[in-house]
Amino acid sequence: MTAHDYLSTGCLHGDMLLPDGRTGHDYCQSDMGAAGAKKPAQCKFCQAPCSCECHEEPLLGDARRLAQQARRQLGPVQMVAARLRALHEGRQQ
Template sequence: MNAQPAVVRRSATEEDRLRALLVRLITDGAHHNRCAGLSRIDEGRIAHDAFAAAFHIAALYTANLLTTGTIQAHGGHRPDPADQAAAEHLADNLPDDPAERASSLGAIIRPHVASPKPASGHQYLSTGCLHDEHGYCQSNTGLGGAKVPAKCKWCAAQCICPCHAQGAGDA
């Protein structure tokens, strides 16, 4: 189930690169839309639907850039000037290290994540868990291989599904 990354040659044209990006945005959006329809819990459905909407908007921007050569605004909003300046600075100075690059992007797009809130009070329910199929949740391996206990990626709160409770299987 692990998709191979799209490889675009450095010598590829700008159009080739934008086309590869557009294909990836569309397929990731379709994936999250499908996951929203399959999710058994509201949190999972909402999260996947939001991802699908974000990929849709990014695909629209990319498709417009590919076909017209311009970024066309959608939704009538104007970017905050400070966000615009930070984004332009980062775009001109992208870190070589993938982790540092992801962190730099996240610091602009989702700054609240840079300083996560303590786990106390957060009722986290993993969107990756097949809730109510506890044989799956409690097994040592899942569809993606070896499993680890589910935690919120933002604040490390443990999943409240009974499958992940202390002593419940090896998950």
């Protein structure tokens, strides 16, 4: 497990053209940064992988988006279930 959800500054800028002619995504994916050698698509402090979809296979990116959407939609359902459980437990006491 990594320390955090890392998004490269390069990927944050996306398809914007940088002064050296690369896009932000190209910069993130390369092994050479502005200050020299770097690990592609990886946090320099904890090695967390860049979370940008430009690094994923298309189907993996789709699966990740669907999982995030399901988690967002499941949140309210879990809250209702917890309230119902609490009400039910209160009636049994």
